């Protein structure tokens with residue numbers, strides 16, 4: 001097999017006495033959808049926080065395309081091509097849906113060149129076009145001008161994904177994108193995720209086992225900060241440790 | 251907390267579109283024209299008015315510079331006096347020791363403001379909210395003490411540089427290659443008016459630029475900005491430095507007119523007064539704070555005969571915060587849009603205040 005896209009080697013994250021992520025070694029190959037599951041407090045979000053520079057690992061290393069990224073700043077990691085969406089919607093509440101997404105599409109175009117200070121923002125027509133394309137993909141083009149705070153719940157969750165998607169990631173980490181959604185919205189979101197996975201590698205944290213079993217090529221299971229199992233959906237559903245820690249508990 | 255909600259810059263500032271509507275632009279042009287006409291009238295009727303007008307313009311520019319970082323990037327600086335005073339001292343020192351040429355000293359004031367702000371910003375932007383405010387305040391006080399105690403002179407082992415608590419007095423008037431006589435108060439007024447108008451134009455332009463949009467994103471949600479690839483601290487430092495340049499220019503225009511640079515220019519009370527001007531005028535609107543500066547200075551002028559004029563300013567401030575949380579700019583805009591509705595807004599604001607603050 002080719003070199004993994006993302007690899008962790010004995011990654012540990014401690015908050016004081018609490019070990020949120022404990023000695024996790026896993027690798028994610030390029031392409032497709034991988035999922036991370038586990039009970040509440042298992043350390044899934046913390047793992048994403050380590051991948052995206054919110055926290056530096058206490059121990060161990062994280063490599064992306066063979067380069068160490070553990071401890072880099074969040075924006076540096078985005079520059080490498082890893083972007084995340086958040087479990088709790090984390091957008092620009094007072095800006096329009098379009099502007100939320102355009103901040104992401106303009107990110108690699110706005111630096112500190114004189115023109116970035118003197119041109120009018122309307123001159124960012126490419127970024128705007130791209131933002132509109134993203135809005136279309138996430139089904140929000142017809143509410144492009146609506147203030148993010150005034151969107152319906154499902155729309156906000158899609159905007160949350162759209163902001164991350166708009167940066168053009170190679171690896172998109174999604175933290176419970178369907179949480180709190182009704183069945184219809186969930187279906188739409190799952191289609192969106194599958195659509196995204198056609199041109200980016202997706203890692204999904206997800207509580208809905210049906211979704212996980214249907215869409216994932218690989219699943220990693222965490223419990224109490226530890227990685228307790230890895231495998232295909234079939235292997236995971238037959239794994240006894242997983243059933244004890246997680247499936248049995250439902 | 252409830253009271254602070256009223257100061258949330260998001261509430262007052264526009265988001266999707268440009269900052270100024272065409273009507274707004276027209277209004278500002280008309281105001282500038284009116285001020286240009288007012289100058290000669292003031293000069294012939296009561297020259298003291300000219301003095302007031304220059305003071306108002308300098309503080310309007312300073313308020314504008316703060317609104318750019320506070321209203322736009324959400325950076326509440328409590329130390330803008332540092333850049334104002336530094337620009338002023340730079341001009342005073344240059345006039346005393348090098349040249350009174352405006353084309354040299356005013357750019358130097360801008361540059362000094364940029365450098366001081368970059369320095370303060372670099373150390374402060376990692377802190378957020380009130381901690382940022384306190385750091386900027388502390389830095390500004392260091393500058394104040396440095397000027398007051400003339401630390402540069404002690405360090406360099408010379409007799410005096412900043413003039414200590416007296417400051418630098420009796421400064422020569424500015425000139426411009428002997429072509430324009432800036433010792434004429436009226437000419438100086440025109441120069442100030444022109445530079446303040448140009449600064450407003452420049453800041454509106456920067457606020458509407460891609461960079462300005464990034465600052466707006468930082469104000470809204472700086473964490474998320476980092477997670478879509480922005481080096482947030484760098485944007486903040488640069489935004490702060492730009493603001494500092496305009497604050498430095500404000501100081502640079504103020505000092506020669508007074509022909510005096512005093513440590514008070516750097517004092518935290520000036521930074522505080524500035525924040526009052528912003529909130530009074532209307533955060534994030536750019537023109538509101540400039541108006542606020544005018545109101546505060548006129549009030550100060552009218553009332554300074556009373557020993558307790560600050561009490562009156564305080565009362566005005568409280569009334570505005572309670573009844574018009576979006577400042578004078580908010581009042582004017584709602585009066586223009588719908589005068590009847592404006593009264594309703596006052597009622598809403600009062601209800602809001604009761605709910606949030608008095609509970």
Ligand SMILES: Nc1ncnc2c1ncn2[C@@H]1O[C@H](COP(=O)(O)OP(=O)(O)OP(=O)(O)O)[C@@H](O)[C@H]1O
Pocket residue numbers: 015018019020038039040041042043044045046047087
């Ligand atoms: N910044 C932090 N400081 C202290 N403790 C933290 C921090 N972040 C997470 N934790 C703790 O680490 C543990 C793992 O949390 P994490 O959010 O990673 O769980 P999770 O698997 O995402 O759970 P959920 O399914 O509820 O989202 C929890 O006990 C949590 O309280």
Ligand SMILES: [Mg+2]
Pocket residue numbers: 044045046087175
């Ligand atoms: Mg989580």
